[in-house]
Amino acid sequence: MTEIRWLEAFVAVAEELHFGRAALRLHTSQSPLSQTIRKLENDLGTRLFERNTRSVALTSAGHALLPRAYRVLQDMRLAREAALAEVEGVRGKILIGFSGAVNHLTLPPLTRAVRRRHPDIELDLTSRVRTRDGLASVANGTLDLAFVGVAESPDPSVVARLVAREEIGAVLPLDHPLAREKSIPLQSLAGDDFISPPTDGSSSMTEVLLASCMAAGFRPRIVQELSDPYMVLTFVAAGVGVTLMSSGISSIIPSGATYVPLDAPHHYMNHAIAWSADNDSAVLKAVLDVVEEVFPPVAS
Template identity: 50%
Template sequence: MELRHVTAFVAVAEELHFGRAAQRLQMAQPPLSQQIRRLEKELGVQLFERSTRSVRLTSAGRSFLGPARAVLAGVDVAQRAARAAGRGEYGRVTVGFAGASSHESLPLLTRALRASHPGIELVLEGQTYANVALARVAEGSLDLGFVRLPVTRLGVSTRVIAEEQLVCALPLDHPLAESESIPVAALADEPFVSFPGNAGSSLRDATFRTCETAGFTPRVVQEAPDSYTILALVAAGVGVTLTLTSCRHIQQNGLAYRPLAGSTVQLQAALAWRTDNPSAPLRTVLSVAATALPTPRPPMDRGAGPSRQTSFDASS
């Protein structure tokens, strides 16, 4: 059964006049009559009673009219949905992120997207650490990932959304907690709590690099899958950890945060996506993110007037 035959039937059934129906469909009357005959032949029933003076629906035609209208309405909905998706107004975007470090940026993005494009669904996959998120974006199993720079994978585009520093988290009753800032070397003999070594955590990598630069390898006595658990273990006295400034919102009884003395270690949080990803909804999410999560200004520009928004090319 061809869709054009159903369209022709509905037009004739509503007009009850082949001439007016043909005019409505912007076609000649003979082809319209042929389409109706073909439809009747395919169905094996007569849909119209025709005479030189009138056209009437048969009982089969009346029964067919409701479902035929439903078919055309469904096709119209499908067409509008496809066009909306093509414009980036409808669809799904998969997003990988990891816990505490995204607790500020992710809600800003989801709320902004819900307000401006409610037809786009974000499928959120938590505990997807930065390195894992980057790998999955590159392979195509994620549309968008919260990652940390540097990113060296070919075919992956990024945009910085935040700049953070490493800080030390330690038990409140620890002797070093009395210091205003803590030299990294002072942590050489301390037990550490950290993310698992195979989790793909960029924070763990940064912790090891920072400690090795200070002349030691951190002694990890306990691993945990997220910052909330790690900081709870620190508060319980299991060890110390290096965490990010974005995680200081996690407050635990018995937990203290202290800056690292003389530290210039800075991590840039970024969004990452495949440059050749053809998804129109992804382009819409990236455009919304450019406003909801603007790229921080360079340090030399900070404090010099209102914040600037980084331009974003959705085709990059």
């Protein structure tokens, strides 16, 4: 099993691109982690990382090894699950990624139901996973499930199942001139500063925000991008700007901000769960059965 530990160390460093953070993640110290990477490089006869005092980067050999390392580690996890299932029923770990506040109505019902039905399944939850990263992670096996906005996946093996559809509305500071209106036209926010999730194509919420504003005839002036959805709401509450969010967040908006519905035409945020059809984990299958129980079909 020594080689497996080497691959686990390699994947941690490859994802963090920082030996200190990777060591913390693996619950070890930096010196033995560096020694493990050197042993793997010596065994392979090639350097996997270019490293200096300021940065760590994958070499071409490292880039070539990474998807294969993902596959080996996933196969080992599935083999352990299969062996345990023969004598103990469904047990093991499920790796679930989610964005954050926007999943507060979809993640808890699933995790509670899984705990009730399968108490021997361990839930490993990772937050701040945006749509693009979630789709990539289920494709390479670093996540079993990811809560995402419905989007095209670069990997044809990735399956997405719609679990909720929420109307988009405006989140405004309480002292905004339109904060007390029952509903507003989106065009009325054309002159406002906007707070947004990242605009690098990784967030479905950002794509919906941009598309909604463009349909209303303007491009939003984004003055701040934040990866944490709840921090977006907090910055609105602080008076930095306005934003658009799905209606499900209306019950968790921080003091200092309020949710205001938009006039027709309405726009919607789709919430989905994605997984890889190539992932034949018995634990994943059991959780997907729970998904079917918890989330009734949603019209897209």
